[in-house]
Each structure stands twice: as C-alpha cells, then as structure tokens.
Amino acid sequence: MEQFVMTFPVGNRQSEIHPPRVCGVVSSGNLEVLVESGEPGDSCRIDVHTPAEGFRDIWNAVLGDFVERHPVGGVNVTINDAGATPAVVSLRLDQAVELFRSEKP
Amino acid sequence: MNQLSENPASWDAQMRNSSARRERGAAFARGREVSAEDITRLLEAVIEPGDRVCIEGNNQKQADFLSRSLLKTDPSRVRDLHLLQSVLALPEHLDIIEQGQVSRVDFSFSGPQAGRLATLVEQGRIKIGAIHTYLELFARYFIDLTPKVALVAAQAADRDGNLYTGPNTEDTPAIVEATAFKNGIVIAQVNEVVDKLPRVDIPADWVDYFVKAPTPHYIEPLFTRDPAQITEIQILMAMIAIKGLYAEYGITRLNHGIGFDTAAIELLLPTYAADLGLKGKICTHWALNPHPTLIPAIEAGFVQSVHSFGSEVGMERYIAARPDIFFVGRDGSMRSNRAFSQVAGHYACDLFIGSTLQIDLAGNSSTATKGRISGFGGAPNMGSDARGRRHASPAWLRAGREARPHAAMPRGQKLVAQIVETSREHMQPAFVERLDAWDLAESAGMELPPVMIYGEDVTHIITEEGIAHLLRCETPEEREQAIRGVAGYTQVGLARDRRMVENLRDRGIVRYPQDLGIDKRMATRDLLAARSIKDLVLASGGLYNPPKHFRNW
Amino acid sequence: MNVKPTCYFEASARTRIAKLVDPDSFSELCPPHLRHSSPHLARLNAPVAFDDGVMVGRALLAGHPVLIAGQEGKFNGGAVGEVHGAKLCGLLERALSERPAAVLLLVDSGGVRLHEANAGLIAISELMRAVLRTEEAGIPVFALIGGSCGAFGGMGIVTLLCTEVVISEQGRIGLSGPEVIETVKGVDEFDSRDRALVWRITGGKLRRVLGDATRLVDDDIASFRAATAELLGKHAERRLPASDLAALTEEHEQLSARARRYDTARDGRIVFEEAGFTELESVALMPVDDFNRHLEGTP
Numbered sequence: 004m005e006q007f008v009m010t011f012p013v014g015n016r017q018s019e020i021h022p023p024r025v026c027g028v029v030s031s032g033n034l035e036v037l038v039e040s041g042e043p044g045d046s047c048r049i050d051v052h053t054p055a056e057g058f059r060d061i062w063n064a065v066l067g068d069f070v071e072r073h074p075v076g077g078v079n080v081t082i083n084d085a086g087a088t089p090a091v092v093s094l095r096l097d098q099a100v101e102l103f104r105s106e107k108p
Numbered sequence: 109m110n111q112l113s114e115n116p117a118s119w120d121a122q123m124r125n126s127s128a129r130r131e132r133g134a135a136f137a138r139g140r141e142v143s144a145e146d147i148t149r150l151l152e153a154v155i156e157p158g159d160r161v162c163i164e165g166n167n168q169k170q171a172d173f174l175s176r177s178l179l180k181t182d183p184s185r186v187r188d189l190h191l192l193q194s195v196l197a198l199p200e201h202l203d204i205i206e207q208g209q210v211s212r213v214d215f216s217f218s219g220p221q222a223g224r225l226a227t228l229v230e231q232g233r234i235k236i237g238a239i240h241t242y243l244e245l246f247a248r249y250f251i252d253l254t255p256k257v258a259l260v261a262a263q264a265a266d267r268d269g270n271l272y273t274g275p276n277t278e279d280t281p282a283i284v285e286a287t288a289f290k291n292g293i294v295i296a297q298v299n300e301v302v303d304k305l306p307r308v309d310i311p312a313d314w315v316d317y318f319v320k321a322p323t324p325h326y327i328e329p330l331f332t333r334d335p336a337q338i339t340e341i342q343i344l345m346a347m348i349a350i351k352g353l354y355a356e357y358g359i360t361r362l363n364h365g366i367g368f369d370t371a372a373i374e375l376l377l378p379t380y381a382a383d384l385g386l387k388g389k390i391c392t393h394w395a396l397n398p399h400p401t402l403i404p405a406i407e408a409g410f411v412q413s414v415h416s417f418g419s420e421v422g423m424e425r426y427i428a429a430r431p432d433i434f435f436v437g438r439d440g441s442m443r444s445n446r447a448f449s450q451v452a453g454h455y456a457c458d459l460f461i462g463s464t465l466q467i468d469l470a471g472n473s474s475t476a477t478k479g480r481i482s483g484f485g486g487a488p489n490m491g492s493d494a495r496g497r498r499h500a501s502p503a504w505l506r507a508g509r510e511a512r513p514h515a516a517m518p519r520g521q522k523l524v525a526q527i528v529e530t531s532r533e534h535m536q537p538a539f540v541e542r543l544d545a546w547d548l549a550e551s552a553g554m555e556l557p558p559v560m561i562y563g564e565d566v567t568h569i570i571t572e573e574g575i576a577h578l579l580r581c582e583t584p585e586e587r588e589q590a591i592r593g594v595a596g597y598t599q600v601g602l603a604r605d606r607r608m609v610e611n612l613r614d615r616g617i618v619r620y621p622q623d624l625g626i627d628k629r630m631a632t633r634d635l636l637a638a639r640s641i642k643d644l645v646l647a648s649g650g651l652y653n654p655p656k657h658f659r660n661w
Numbered sequence: 662m663n664v665k666p667t668c669y670f671e672a673s674a675r676t677r678i679a680k681l682v683d684p685d686s687f688s689e690l691c692p693p694h695l696r697h698s699s700p701h702l703a704r705l706n707a708p709v710a711f712d713d714g715v716m717v718g719r720a721l722l723a724g725h726p727v728l729i730a731g732q733e734g735k736f737n738g739g740a741v742g743e744v745h746g747a748k749l750c751g752l753l754e755r756a757l758s759e760r761p762a763a764v765l766l767l768v769d770s771g772g773v774r775l776h777e778a779n780a781g782l783i784a785i786s787e788l789m790r791a792v793l794r795t796e797e798a799g800i801p802v803f804a805l806i807g808g809s810c811g812a813f814g815g816m817g818i819v820t821l822l823c824t825e826v827v828i829s830e831q832g833r834i835g836l837s838g839p840e841v842i843e844t845v846k847g848v849d850e851f852d853s854r855d856r857a858l859v860w861r862i863t864g865g866k867l868r869r870v871l872g873d874a875t876r877l878v879d880d881d882i883a884s885f886r887a888a889t890a891e892l893l894g895k896h897a898e899r900r901l902p903a904s905d906l907a908a909l910t911e912e913h914e915q916l917s918a919r920a921r922r923y924d925t926a927r928d929g930r931i932v933f934e935e936a937g938f939t940e941l942e943s944v945a946l947m948p949v950d951d952f953n954r955h956l957e958g959t960p
Contacts (some may be wrong), residue, residue: 656855656858
C-alpha cells in the first residue's frame with residue numbers, strides 16, 4: 004500500500020459547509036471517495052491510499068484534472084483505492100463531488 | 109516431383125496413392141464406418157510420413173476425439189506431419205508436437221495454447237510456416253497447402269456417411285472441399301450415427317471414413333458474455349461508439365469483434381440507441397456469431413439479418429425460432445460457414461469494430477504479448493479495407509471522402525474501429541510507443557511482427573476519453589496527436605501536445621463525450637437492456653438456454 | 662428511457678438501504694467519515710473501507726421505526742471482521758434499549774473474514790447470541806438476502822436464527838460454499854461450476870420451499886421493501902411469542918424430520934417435486950409471483 008497527500012491550490016473556498024459524503028465501494032478495480040468540508044484555506048487536499056505503488060505522476064495528473072473540472076477549495080478528499088484505472092477514479096471523483104454538493108448544508 | 113513431371117504416365121500418382129491408402133484403411137472399416145476402437149489403427153494405415161494433416165478445430169467446434177486418437181498413433185509410423193488448422197486450441201494439438209510427430213505447423217489462432225506454443229518455438233521443436241488470418245489459410249488450402257488428410261467434426265452421420273454439421277458447420281465445408289477434391293482422405297468424427305439426417309451438409313462421397321466418438325465433440329461457448337460483468341466505462345465507450353460513430357456514419361452493415369466492449373454496444377441498442385431514434389437507421393445487417401447479447405436488439409426489432417461464422421452454445425432454439433433473422437435450413441437448424449461469413453464481413457460490411465490490447469502511435473493494433481504466440485483469427489479480414497469492393501453505400505462513400513478529400517477518383521473506405529480502455533488492470537497501458545509484437549517477432553524468429561490491424565486500415569479509435577477520427581487526419585503528426593488525444597493518462601496520452609489536440613477537437617477529429625453531447629453520468633448499468641444472463645433468457649422468451657456455468661438462478 | 666427498477670443484486674449496500682427505507686429517513690451510526698476501518702487489514706497492507714464493509718443506523722420503513730444494517734458484499738465478500746462484527750452486535754444491543762419495530766439485517770456475506778478470523782469468529786458467535794436475545798425481548802429480526810455473496814458461513818447461521826427471511830431468487834443461504842465443498846469432497850460431491858445445481862441447492866426458491874425463507878421476492882429493491890413493510894405490519898399486530906422449550910423442541914423435531922426426509926437427496930429437484938412443482942425444468946424460470954401462488958396453494 005502507498006499513502007500520499009496531494010494539495011491543489013484552487014483560489015476559492017466552498018462558502019457552504021456540506022455534510023461529508025462517500026461514494027463508491029472498495030472492490031477490485033474500484034475505489035471509495037470521501038468528500039468533507041472544513042479543510043482550512045482555499046486548497047483542495049486529497050489523501051490517497053492505493054495498493055498500486057509507483058504511479059504518483061499519474062495520480063497527480065488525474066487529480067489535477069479533477070480539481071480543474073471541480074475547483075472545490077476548502078475541501079478534503081480521501082480515497083481508498085483498490086486498483087482502479089484512471090477512468091474509474093475520475094468518474095468516481097466526479098460523482099462524489101456532485102453528491103457532496105447536492106446535499107443541503 | 110521431378111520424376112513425376114518427366115513421366116507423363118504419372119499424372120494420377122496422387123490419386124493412386126489415395127487409393128492405396130484406402131485399400132490399407134479398408135481393413136479397419138465397414139464401408140465408411142470405423143469403430144472408435146479401430147480409429148488409431150486406421151489413422152496409422154492412411155497417414156504417411158510428411159503428410160499435410162488438417163485437424164478441424166477453430167475457436168468453437170473441435171475434432172477432439174480424432175486429435176486424441178492421433179496422439180495415440182505410433183510415432184515411428186505417423187511422423188513428420190505438417191499440421192494445417194485454423195486454431196491450435198486443445199492441449200492435444202501441442203502434445204502431438206511435443207511427442208515429435210509434427211515438424212511444421214501453419215495456423216491462424218492459438219488462444220489458450222499461445223504460451224506453450226511460444227515455448228516450443230523457442231526450443232526449436234516446431235517450425236511455424238506462417239500465422240494466417242482465417243480466409244488466408246482457407247485460401248492456401250486451395251493453392252499450396254492442400255491437406256492430404258482432414259480430420260473433421262460433425263454432429264451426425266447416416267449409414268452411408270453423409271454428414272450433418274448442424275448449426276456449427278463452421279470450417280468443415282472449406283476443409284472437406286479442399287481435401288476431397290485433391291486426392292485427400294476425409295475422416296469425420298460424429299456425435300451420433302442415425303438412419304436419416306435432418307439435412308445433408310457434406311455429401312457422403314466427399315467423406316472417406318466416419319467414426320462415432322465416445323463423447324460429443326467439444327464446443328466452446330466463446331461468444332457468450334455475461335452482461336453482469338459489463339462496467340460503467342464500457343457503457344460509456346458504447347455510448348460514444350453509438351453516437352459518435354454508428355449514428356454519425358449511418359452504419360447499417362457491420363461486424364462486431366468478440367468482447368465486453370462490443371457486447372455493451374449490443375445491449376445499448378434497444379435503450380440508448382432507440383432513444384436517439386436510431387432504430388432502423390443503424391445495425392440492421394450483421395456478419396456475427398449468434399451473440400446472446402444481441403437478443404434484446406433482435407427482439408426490439410433493430411436487426412434484420414445475421415449471418416454467422418459458427419453457432420453459439422445454447423442459442424439453437426432461439427435461432428430456430430427466428431428464421432427471418434438467421435440463416436436456417438429447412439430442418440430448422442442454422443447453417444453457419446466461417447469462410448463465407450469472413451468474406452461477407454470483408455466485402456459486405458461497412459464497419460468492423462473490435463477490442464485490442466495495444467495500439468502504437470501509428471495506430472497499429474496488436475494483441476501479441478511477449479512469450480505468447482496467439483495469432484489472429486478472423487479480425488484482420490474484417491478489420492481491413494476491402495480494396496476489391498465495387499459497390500457503394502452511404503457510410504462507405506463518406507468514409508472514402510473523409511480519408512481522401514482531394515482524390516480525383518471517388519472511392520469509398522471500410523470503417524475500422526478499435527475500441528479499448530486506455531488502461532487495463534494493474535495500469536497496463538493500451539497505448540504504447542512500441543508494440544510488444546516487435547519483441548515477439550524477434551524472440552520467435554518471425555519475418556513479420558504479428559500486427560492484428562495495420563494502422564493504415566484503422567479509421568477510428570474509441571476510448572473512454574472519446575473518439576479519434578483518424579481518417580480525417582491530414583498528416584502523420586496529426587494522426588499521432590489524435591491518438592494521444594484519446595490515450596488518457598497513459599504515458600502516450602500525457603505526452604500529447606495540448607494545443608494541437610485542442611485544434612483537432614475544434615476540427616471534429618478528436619471528440620470528447622461533452623463534444624458529442626454525452627452526459628458521462630448517464631453511463632450506468634441501468635442503460636443495459638439486459639443486466640444478467642437471466643435477463644437474456646427472459647428477453648428470448650425462454651428460448652435461449654445458456655451453458656450451466658453462466659447461470660445464477 | 663427504458664430503465665428497469667433498481668436491481669437489488671447489483672446495488673451497493675448504501676443504495677439498498679437508501680431505497681429500501683422511507684426517503685431521507687436513514688441516519689447512519691458510526692458514519693464513514695469517523696473512519697472506523699479495520700486495523701487488521703491495514704496491518705496486512707490490504708485496502709480498507711471507511712465503514713469496514715457494513716453500514717448501520719436508524720430509519721423508518723413504511724412509518725415503522727427500524728434499526729438497519731447493510732453488508733457490502735463487494736468489499737472482501739461482505740466478510741465479518743472485528744469492527745464489522747462489532748457494528749452489527751452494537752446495533753442489536755441498541756435494539757434492546759430503543760425497541761424498534763424490527764432490526765433489519767441486509768446480509769451479503771461469505772462468512773468470516775480470513776484476515777482477522779479469530780475476531781470474526783468471536784463476532785459471529787456474539788452476533789448469534791445477540792439475535793436470539795433481541796428476539797427474546799420481543800423484537801423481530803429480519804434477514805434480507807439478495808446480494809452476490811448470499812448468506813454463507815457464520816452469516817448463514819445468523820440468517821437462520823432470524824425471525825423473518827426475505828430472499829430473492831438470486832439470493833442464497835448455506836454454510837460451506839459450493840467451491841469449498843468441491844475442494845474438500847471433490848467434484849462428484851458438488852460441481853460448483855454447475856451454477857444451476859448450486860442454485861437448486863442453495864438458492865432463494867429452494868430456501869423458500871424448505872421454509873428457511875419466509876418470503877420470496879423479485880430482484881428489485883421495491884419488492885424487498887414491499888415484503889418487508891408487509892412483515893412489519895404483521896409483527897406490529899402480533900407481538901413475537903417468547904421462545905420456550907416446547908417451541909424449540911418442536912422446531913428441532915421438524916428439522917430432524919426434514920433431514921430424514923431428504924437424507925438421500927442429491928439435488929433440490931426432489932424438494933420442488935414434493936412441493937407439487939410438475940415441470941421441474943421451468944421452476945428456475947418461473948416468475949416469482951407464479952411461484953409464490955403455486956406454493957401458497959400447496960397444502
């Protein structure tokens with residue numbers, strides 16, 4: 004297992020505090036994503052736990068594109084990965100953040 | 109041979125040789141019928157050292173009893189064989205090589221035996237003539253690789269030796285025709301001997317011997333894909349294919365390669381494609397095995413005709429009940445024919461779409477990996493432009509105009525699409541700078557790297573990122589960037605020139621889901637017309653009877 | 662769009678709960694952001710889940726207050742580890758003080774998690790005791806089964822202790838899984854690749870005929886909800902009788918009689934036959950409604 008944190012400055016901050024949401028399931032080739040409010044500052048902090056070691060540059064690209072699509076500052080994302088491909092990671096992140104935003108503060 | 113040509117009296121030497129073999133074989137046969145106990149001795153009597161032997165076996169039906177019987181022959185008598193066959197699928201096919209009775213092999217596909225075959229080649233224990241496509245190998249049966257002995261499989265024989273091959277006719281007519289009419293010996297294994305056949309697929313006077321096998325010949329349910337295993341990503345790619353390719357070109361005549369990616373397309377026809385108003389406008393005529401995943405589209409009235417290479421286990425009753433769709437004999441069972449369906453796929457279809465393992469920057473597509481000699485099967489026949497085609501269709505003409513906008517002479521082009529996820533499990537990239545096929549060619553001493561579909565024939569690549577219209581590219585540089593543009597987070601994709609890819613997007617050469625008006629969030633399994641094998645059974649009105657290991661009820 | 666009702670078999674545990682109970686009525690106990698993950702999996706360098714593969718909480722179902730737990734079959738086969746088991750036991754313990762209309766266990770589990778087998782085995786025995794204690798306090802416990810893992814191993818036993826068992830045709834109940842039996846006793850004993858046979862022996866329809874399951878429903882969440890609501894209504898009218906020695910003895914006798922009756926049976930077919938199903942090949946494809954009607958019409 005490999006664990007690392009990537010922080011992306013976004014330049015804005017989610018003004019509303021939403022309840023935490025989880026999306027996805029930890030099963031082979033899949034992942035779960037937890038999105039929580041309350042990260043100080045206007046960055047998006049993403050904490051990754053993955054069994055596939057040595058792909059940090061790809062994670063960086065996938066997560067960078069995610070933050071570009073969804074500039075969510077002041078948000079903490081935690082990922083429990085079970086060997087998902089970048090496509091699945093991107094899809095799940097999009098679903099998670101949409102679910103998170105749809106919840107009433 | 110020199111002796112023959114010097115002696116005009118020897119124009120029928122091959123025929124006399126065959127007669128001599130039949131005289132030797134007569135001791136082990138009653139008429140044409142041979143008992144299972146005598147079959148090995150019959151093979152020893154009629155096979156001579158150096159013979160070209162075709163063991164019928166493709167990726168579905170297998171002459172497995174005759175293969176096992178050949179394995180039991182005396183290696184001092186039956187030796188130096190040259191095997192010619194579509195598929196090296198059974199362990200027995202390689203056992204006979206290991207036993208030292210075979211010196212050379214020409215084939216198309218080796219599937220499950222690919223690893224073992226590569227080892228035998230590296231050990232120098234077998235020489236591969238060439239790895240063919242199906243049509244290419246059948247063609248050589250009639251030119252320079254005519255079998256002397258053919259070991260084929262049929263469903264039933266009558267007492268005279270007429271054969272009924274039933275729904276899984278497959279390669280039998282091509283093999284038997286080449287062998288029987290060029291002084292060869294045809295030996296058939298059958299599941300049963302009956303007084304009257306439902307229909308005659310191979311006439312008795314093309315058959316020298318038949319034997320009732322102790323167990324029915326094996327048929328692999330190769331084309332059954334359980335909808336339960338289709339992923340959201342495959343559904344997204346299917347949406348891109350339907351909207352970005354099928355609807356765009358109005359593709360009515362097509363062939364689907366095997367796999368979950370194309371199964372997803374089949375299962376989205378009655379839902380997603382129907383909602384787009386495409387019923388009757390796409391996917392009406394097929395060269396395709398009877399895929400169970402096509403049932404919902406057939407039932408929804410999408411499909412008008414399906415011609416098949418072979419049959420599929422469990423589809424017999426469904427096919428028999430849909431003679432307007434499938435090619436069904438007066439007896440009620442389907443007649444398949446691999447050679448004809450391959451020709452149909454090549455000349456009469458506007459689109460081939462299939463999965464692959466690796467694509468390079470020129471669009472060359474390969475399923476070869478190091479240490480495995482797996483071959484091609486039929487994909488290259490479907491997945492190549494039919495240069496001999498002379499009839500027009502809107503999709504074909506449009507593809508031709510897009511590929512050669514400045515050509516003075518109008519000509520169409522076959523649409524050849526590769527559909528693939530950018531990364532497989534363990535982050536194995538589908539896009540590479542250099543195909544593994546090069547390494548395989550080096551290690552196995554092949555003259556050609558085994559490329560499934562040449563880049564110049566590939567008109568489209570579809571991934572979960574989007575679709576690349578390679579045929580619309582004007583320069584090799586554009587083509588490379590279009591490929592990189594849909595290569596996602598692979599190294600090939602990450603190294604794209606973002607400005608150039610944006611330019612290609614503006615010109616409609618690279619199109620992402622949002623460019624096609626596809627909402628990625630809709631890509632859920634709820635879109636599948638059937639989500640399980642049971643749904644397929646229900647859609648068929650209980651006519652489809654899946655193999656028992658596919659059931660969960 | 663031609664979209665089917667949400668299939669129970671494919672849904673995640675979270676989706677099953679959300680669509681089973683009254684809208685927005687579920688409140689989760691020990692929610693994922695508290696990160697009650699398995700310390701054992703982490704130590705073994707295996708992926709963990711924020712909820713350790715089971716979610717527990719309160720909800721309303723057709724207005725009845727329930728405590729509910731859903732196992733996630735896709736995470737380690739829904740297997741029970743230390744945290745996972747503690748969440749289930751804790752929920753049943755809470756039932757004694759909260760006195761809900763019922764405790765609903767959405768079972769989807771192969772049994773004990775091998776990575777933490779000792780803790781898992783202890784959890785299963787605690788869970789068995791907790792189910793019996795809850796029922797003794799007059800609170801019914803329902804098992805709902807229709808996931809890909811079914812209810813096997815220890816969770817198979819727990820299921821059979823429940824007051825009501827709602828199952829779909831795809832659902833299965835058993836002790837050792839078919840693959841385990843084949844490995845230990847050989848393919849002649851149980852051909853686990855013969856999926857039709859596996860379902861004829863462990864599947865929902867057989868379990869319903871045998872009486873192990875009290876309701877057979879279609880594989881969609883709405884059907885599970887309807888059956889559960891109906892059972893909640895039934896139990897609201899009539900308090901669960903306290904189990905006494907006589908009742909237990911009678912049940913044991915019935916089970917012994919069943920074991921003797923099917924002593925030599927090699928296939929579920931004979932059970933269907935005795936239940937009056939004539940066309941045995943069509944039982945598997947028979948729609949659930951027809952099946953239930955047939956069964957209820959049988960004396």
